[in-house]
Amino acid sequence: MAPPSRAAFAAALWLLPCAAWINPGTPNGVPPSFDCEVRKLAWEYSKLLRPDKQNFRSVFEALQLQNCNMSTPKAPDTWQPSAKSDDTLQHCFDANSPSFRVFVDARNGHDEKNTGSIQDPLLTIRAAVDAARGKGTKDHPACIILRDGHHEVLETIHVTSDLSYTRIVGFPGESPVIGGQTLNITQWESYKIEKRIDLMPGLNNVYKRAVSRDDTDTIKYIGTFSNYSACAIASLASFKGPFTSIVYHGASLDEFRGQCFGVTDGYWKPEAQSNVSTGVVVSQNVWRTHVPGVARIPGLRKNGRRAIRAKFPNGNPELSGEWLEGAEPGMGGGDYVRGWNPLAMKNEWMPPRPPASPAEEIVITADDWPGVDWPMTQEGGSTWTGEGDWGEFHMGLGGTCQNDVNPPMGYWCANNPPRQITSHMSPDGLVWERALKYSNASTGVIQAWRGGGRWYTWQFQ
Numbered sequence: 001m002a003p004p005s006r007a008a009f010a011a012a013l014w015l016l017p018c019a020a021w022i023n024p025g026t027p028n029g030v031p032p033s034f035d036c037e038v039r040k041l042a043w044e045y046s047k048l049l050r051p052d053k054q055n056f057r058s059v060f061e062a063l064q065l066q067n068c069n070m071s072t073p074k075a076p077d078t079w080q081p082s083a084k085s086d087d088t089l090q091h092c093f094d095a096n097s098p099s100f101r102v103f104v105d106a107r108n109g110h111d112e113k114n115t116g117s118i119q120d121p122l123l124t125i126r127a128a129v130d131a132a133r134g135k136g137t138k139d140h141p142a143c144i145i146l147r148d149g150h151h152e153v154l155e156t157i158h159v160t161s162d163l164s165y166t167r168i169v170g171f172p173g174e175s176p177v178i179g180g181q182t183l184n185i186t187q188w189e190s191y192k193i194e195k196r197i198d199l200m201p202g203l204n205n206v207y208k209r210a211v212s213r214d215d216t217d218t219i220k221y222i223g224t225f226s227n228y229s230a231c232a233i234a235s236l237a238s239f240k241g242p243f244t245s246i247v248y249h250g251a252s253l254d255e256f257r258g259q260c261f262g263v264t265d266g267y268w269k270p271e272a273q274s275n276v277s278t279g280v281v282v283s284q285n286v287w288r289t290h291v292p293g294v295a296r297i298p299g300l301r302k303n304g305r306r307a308i309r310a311k312f313p314n315g316n317p318e319l320s321g322e323w324l325e326g327a328e329p330g331m332g333g334g335d336y337v338r339g340w341n342p343l344a345m346k347n348e349w350m351p352p353r354p355p356a357s358p359a360e361e362i363v364i365t366a367d368d369w370p371g372v373d374w375p376m377t378q379e380g381g382s383t384w385t386g387e388g389d390w391g392e393f394h395m396g397l398g399g400t401c402q403n404d405v406n407p408p409m410g411y412w413c414a415n416n417p418p419r420q421i422t423s424h425m426s427p428d429g430l431v432w433e434r435a436l437k438y439s440n441a442s443t444g445v446i447q448a449w450r451g452g453g454r455w456y457t458w459q460f461q
Contacts (some may be wrong), residue, residue, distance in 0.1 A: 021067055036068035053077040078175065092143035092169055100135035100142040102128045106149040106176075118145075125151055125178070129163065136165030143167050148174035152181055179301065183291060191288040197232050197246065197279040198437070200270070203345070205278045206247045207271035210261050215240070218265040222246070224258040228277045231260035235279075238262060243281055250275030268338045272346055311447070341432065341446070350429035352400070359399025359415050359423075363392050385418045392418060400424050 026035050046059045053059075055073035066072050091099035102116035103109075109123035116122045116131055128144045136142030142165065170176045210219050220240035225231045231248040235241065243262035251257055252275045270278050291297075300307040341347055366374040375390045385391030396413030404426035411417060412424040435441040 021064055024064060036065070039063040039065055039068065040070070089143075089167065089169060091140055092145060092167060093172065097140065099140040100132060101145060102131050102143070103145050103147065103171075104128045104151065105147040106151045107147075109147075121147060125153055125168070126155065126157055129157055129166075132166050133160075133162040136163070136167075138165055141165040141167050143169060145169055145171055146174075146176035146178075147171050148176055150182055151176055151178045153178060154181055180299070181294065183294070185289050185291070188287045188289050190286075192284050192286040194282070194284045196282050197235075198282055199228065199277060199279050201277045202272060202274060203270035203278040204247055204249075204273040204276040205245050205263060205268065205270040206261050207273060210247070210256070210259075212255050213259065218263060218267065220262045220264060222260040222262050225260055226258065228279070232279055234260060235262050235281075240264075244268075245281060246279045248277045248279075250277070266338050268340075269342045270345060309445075311445075341430070341448075348431040349427040350431065352425040352428055353403065355399045355402055357398065359396035359401065359413050361415050362395040362397060364395065365392055394418060396423075 024035070040063075043056065043059055043063055043065060047053065047056050050056065054077065055075065057073040057076050060066075060070075060073055091097040092101060103118045103121040104116075104123070104125055104127075105121035106123065109121040111123045111127040114120035114122055116128065122128050122131070125144065125146070132142040132144055142163075144166065146168065148171065206219050209216070211221075213221055213224075215221050220238070220243070222231065222234050222238050222240065225234065225248070228248040231246060235243055235246045241262055241264070243264055244266045245263045245268065247261045247263070249256040249259045268280075366372075366376050376385075376392075378385075378390050393411075394414040394417040395409060395411060396415060396417075397409045399408075399413055399415060400423045401408040401410065401413035405413065405424060410424070415423070430446065435444070438444060
């Protein structure tokens, strides 16, 4: 397929995308229509490079072309292992190669009765690893070949020197998956089904966004009432809902006195304001099951896709930038408009504890890379040494990272890095009144970002 002609390209510039971009990275001043055409060309070119991917849905979604008046391809593109990805894999599938080969079939194999041949495969990766120990060489690596299916690894497999030159590969044309225990759950019971409105006095979730006695696209005027309770009752019956939060303005506010509004889009960035009450609509539909023999589930996949731990806002944390707005979000500014604890709520973070001792400063130079072309200066006189592939690279061990980073080492832990960045300093806690609503807040997990662009990503428990 040839790229569009200039005439076709110019004729399509009138297309305007939807306003649902997630950190698009488009430079300032670039017209939306031009941005869409560039993204479309990139997608078309990717399909030329990889015709086996057909509509290449993963690239389509990465470029967010659904915001350019285009329909997302229905069929996902899937990765298929190839026996020709590098030269060493040729040994695994060449019948004349002296390389050691052992086959694993999670459905039909047997560790005790079978020999590990393609006709008599083993059942587990552990048994195959034990069989392959000491069998691989540089010229003829040992090959553990996995057949289609889910291969459970329930215990740690220790990789030692006798597994050097050992490869674990998928059988050509099949898609084996390595993971934990498979759970077949059929019995579920209702645990908590509830809909309520949690009152939060002194907060205004429509501050400077609502229009007096009128609707906007996402904020609906419900009516004027004498108190918050009447506002809450009316919101449940309003045909303009459903709402994710409601806001009632008290009698002391002149223009908005007594007015009640409902928010429809999940926006949550309340501002502190006296005589205003915000109610959060909480809908719970929680079910539970008993999983015998499993004490802890560090990760879970459902039908092959990663399951996300229940949280607010519920959804994939990789897409949390969807709710980011503000000046220069990519450089650490901005705030999240849908989060349990946005900056606008002005909750108090406990200051970090000072380090017991400064970090150990580790400076890596060309002397530490013998035989590697590692220049110590850069043409043009740049002073950002260690920024790319030249100069001093600084690392810090301990210091401000001692208590909060595992392992406590990194560029951001250094005492005097050349870029004069701020050392890593994690807060020691959060003063959070909402935690009083939890029966046991000690088991809670808070995911936090330092700066809108997420210079740091933290998870507190």
